[in-house]
Amino acid sequence: MGQNRRYDLVGRDLDRWERRHRAKAGEPLGLSPEQLKLTGSRRDSREPIPVEARVDHRVVYDEPLVVEAVAVAWTDDAVLVRWTPTGSRTPVERWVWANAVRRR
Numbered sequence: 869m870g871q872n873r874r875y876d877l878v879g880r881d882l883d884r885w886e887r888r889h890r891a892k893a894g895e896p897l898g899l900s901p902e903q904l905k906l907t908g909s910r911r912d913s914r915e916p917i918p919v920e921a922r923v924d925h926r927v928v929y930d931e932p933l934v935v936e937a938v939a940v941a942w943t944d945d946a947v948l949v950r951w952t953p954t955g956s957r958t959p960v961e962r963w964v965w966a967n968a969v970r971r972r
Contacts, residue, residue, distance in 0.1 A: 898923070899946055899963040907944055911943070916938030916939065918971065919970060919971055919972055920972055921935055935951045936951060937951035947963070949961065949963075949964060
């Protein structure tokens with residue numbers, strides 16, 4: 869009898885789908901270290917504060933997405949937000965401009 873390669877194809881198809889999904893979701897962007905240095909001194913929150921934050925994501929182009937996040941630190945002009953992207957188990961943190969964040 870021959871081998872049933874159906875399972876191999878499913879695995880390859882799943883890998884291809886996963887790569888495409890990651891590419892569509894994009895890479896979240898944040899402030900550069902140089903930009904962050906200009907925002908003032910960092911202050912950390914005792915407890916995370918629920919916020920909505922506009923975070924640019926690079927797909928093929930930069931696309932701002934509103935994410936439900938928590939603010940964990942801030943400076944005069946920037947906020948460090950943490951959220952877990954859809955379909956991921958790993959939280960992401962990015963510094964964004966303070967005017968891109970509002971309390972929920």
